[in-house]
Amino acid sequence: MSTPRRGRGRGPQGPRVVAELGRPETPAETAARKAENTRKHYANQTAINLSLSIVASLGIVLFLVLVVVRPNGTVNRQDIAYTAVARQAQASVDVPLAAPTLPDTWTSNRADIDTSTPDGVDVWYVGLITPDEQFIALEQGIDANDTWLAAAVDNRAATTARQIAGLDWTVYDRRDDDSAGNYAYSLTTTVDRSSYVLHGTADDTDFDALATALAADVADRTDD
Numbered sequence: 001m002s003t004p005r006r007g008r009g010r011g012p013q014g015p016r017v018v019a020e021l022g023r024p025e026t027p028a029e030t031a032a033r034k035a036e037n038t039r040k041h042y043a044n045q046t047a048i049n050l051s052l053s054i055v056a057s058l059g060i061v062l063f064l065v066l067v068v069v070r071p072n073g074t075v076n077r078q079d080i081a082y083t084a085v086a087r088q089a090q091a092s093v094d095v096p097l098a099a100p101t102l103p104d105t106w107t108s109n110r111a112d113i114d115t116s117t118p119d120g121v122d123v124w125y126v127g128l129i130t131p132d133e134q135f136i137a138l139e140q141g142i143d144a145n146d147t148w149l150a151a152a153v154d155n156r157a158a159t160t161a162r163q164i165a166g167l168d169w170t171v172y173d174r175r176d177d178d179s180a181g182n183y184a185y186s187l188t189t190t191v192d193r194s195s196y197v198l199h200g201t202a203d204d205t206d207f208d209a210l211a212t213a214l215a216a217d218v219a220d221r222t223d224d
Contacts, residue, residue, distance in 0.1 A: 082111035082126045089113040089124065095142045095193050096221035097124045100213035105131035121148045128200075128210065135182055136200035136210055144195035152197040154183040164208055165215035167191070172199075187211060191218050 086099040092115055110127035117123055124140040141148050159173045164187075172186035186199035187207060196218075198210055 080108040080111045080127075082108040085111040086124070086126075093122050093124075093142055095122075096218075098126075098138060098140050098194070098196065098214055098217055098221075100138075100210065100217040102128070102210070102213055103131070117148075119145060119148050121145065123148075130202045130206040132202065132206065134200065134202035134206060136198055136202050136206065137182065138210065138214065139197040139199075141195045141197070143193050144190075149188065149195055149197070152195075153186045153188060153199065154180075156183065156186075164211040167211070167215045167218075169211065192222070194218075 083099040083101075086097045089112075090097055092113060097113070107129045108126060109129060110125065112125055114123045114125070121144045122142040124142075126138040128136045128138060130136060139152055141152065144152075153172045156172050156174060158170045160171045162169055162171055167189045169187045169189045172183070172188070174180040174186075175184045177184070182201060183199050184201050185204075185207060186197060188195065188197050190196070196214060198207060198214075200207075
């Protein structure tokens with residue numbers, strides 16, 4: 001009778017030998033390895049989420065460029081009807097607010113009145129964009145003081161004076177100053193209780209056009 005062959009049974013496995021270590025991991029090393037794997041997983045998820053966020057942001061920017069920028073490359077600014085805003089704001093002050101009539105090639109990007117300035121001067125403000133895409137602000141300070149007027153011209157000294165459309169204007173020319181910004185050129189004049197300030201980046205032609213339109217508007221409102 002032949003003796004049965006014994007099968008090659010496998011006993012309980014010992015701890016896993018790590019090739020890099022040449023020995024089984026200690027419990028501390030196992031815990032550290034699992035923690036590092038978890039960290040890498042979350043770091044990878046964070047990177048993916050960040051990439052998706054960037055793609056979404058770029059999509060929004062592209063949408064805005066396509067919607068806001070016209071085919072000819074100019075910016076489609078929202079045109080504020082400053083004359084209508086002036087009519088609405090008129091109830092808050094007892095001095096006629098300037099709303100000069102300008103060609104359709106001019107647009108406005110801002111029109112508002114501030115009756116709570118720190119120096120107590122009520123200020124009517126209109127931001128205008130010229131046909132050449134330059135900026136001129138029209139500010140009307142009611143019962144303005146010297147402090148307000150100085151701030152309205154960026155605290156600069158006058159350079160000369162001139163007359164436009166029957167009004168005497170003080171000139172503040174800083175076009176040679178690269179840091180002048182929207183105060184590269186300024187004009188100021190006072191009629192009755194209102195001090196008018198024009199300041200911006202436009203050329204003399206556009207400033208003269210606005211000053212002339214303002215003079216006509218002031219005369220019309222004074223007659224009324």
